Amino acid sequence: MTSPNSLHCRQFGQGERRCLALHCTLAHGGTWRRVAQRLSGVVTLTAPDLPGHGKSANWDGTRDVHDATTAACAPLLGPSTDLVGHSFGATVALRLALDHPGRIRSLTLVEPVLFSAARASARAVLAETQKQAAPHIEAFRCGDTETAARLFNRIWGDGTSWKDFPRPARTYMADRIHLVDAQNAAVFEDLPGMLDPGRLEALSVPSLLIEGTCSPAVIGAINDALEHRLPNVLRVIIEGAGHMAPMTHPNAVAAAMMSLFEET
Numbered sequence: 001m002t003s004p005n006s007l008h009c010r011q012f013g014q015g016e017r018r019c020l021a022l023h024c025t026l027a028h029g030g031t032w033r034r035v036a037q038r039l040s041g042v043v044t045l046t047a048p049d050l051p052g053h054g055k056s057a058n059w060d061g062t063r064d065v066h067d068a069t070t071a072a073c074a075p076l077l078g079p080s081t082d083l084v085g086h087s088f089g090a091t092v093a094l095r096l097a098l099d100h101p102g103r104i105r106s107l108t109l110v111e112p113v114l115f116s117a118a119r120a121s122a123r124a125v126l127a128e129t130q131k132q133a134a135p136h137i138e139a140f141r142c143g144d145t146e147t148a149a150r151l152f153n154r155i156w157g158d159g160t161s162w163k164d165f166p167r168p169a170r171t172y173m174a175d176r177i178h179l180v181d182a183q184n185a186a187v188f189e190d191l192p193g194m195l196d197p198g199r200l201e202a203l204s205v206p207s208l209l210i211e212g213t214c215s216p217a218v219i220g221a222i223n224d225a226l227e228h229r230l231p232n233v234l235r236v237i238i239e240g241a242g243h244m245a246p247m248t249h250p251n252a253v254a255a256a257m258m259s260l261f262e263e264t
Helices: 029-036 063-074 087-100 125-139 145-156 169-176 178-182 216-228 250-261
Strands: 009-012 017-022 042-046 081-086 103-112 205-212 233-238
Touching: 009 029, 009 103, 017 029, 017 063, 017 087, 029 042, 042 063, 063 087, 081 087, 081 178, 081 250, 087 103, 087 125, 103 250, 125 145, 125 178, 125 216, 145 169, 205 216, 205 250, 216 233
Parallel strands: 017 042, 017 081, 081 103, 103 205, 205 233
Antiparallel strands: 009 042
């Protein structure tokens, strides 16, 4: 299915609730399939391939990638949307909710990588995250996209060794690693102003924060900051999960979402 704004969309399930699910960087909308299967009968889940991913058009670099992604996804919001995002997709979901609160029924953020949220209360953790990112950033800027993708995946992947990915998957990630560098202004510097005073506090939509016990420490710090500021929020920590929880722990992610749906 292709949407009017040129994003390729996948649709899963047949349910009364309408859910829009935004994937992480270097993935595609199909990563929500396992979660959607566990919500079958409850939600109809639409999962677009974000700009530069899957079968959607490439990001052309003429506009900030976070701005472009948010603008592309906004037309997919219905009048009462359950909005969920993972990693970079979670930062876009948060921005959509801030910009269009009247169209959001609930908001679920899985492992949001809004690193700037950790700056005030967890500077040491944020500094360590930036230190860990330096090798893959340097590799990318030297033109070694495969090494950059391999090193990025070591931090933010599901634990699969690079050599164990099929060659097409490795190529797919290497070809899109430039999107990671392009996101820095949004996720490290909060270019969109999502953390501006009063913005999060005004978002009264029922919200859910999800993280794994094996995730990078900065995710917990980010969720600490968001939990402190969002006025109507639940938080779920999934035992044994890492950053790729929607793929590795779909039962737990779906169960957490259902707990939120039961309140809305």
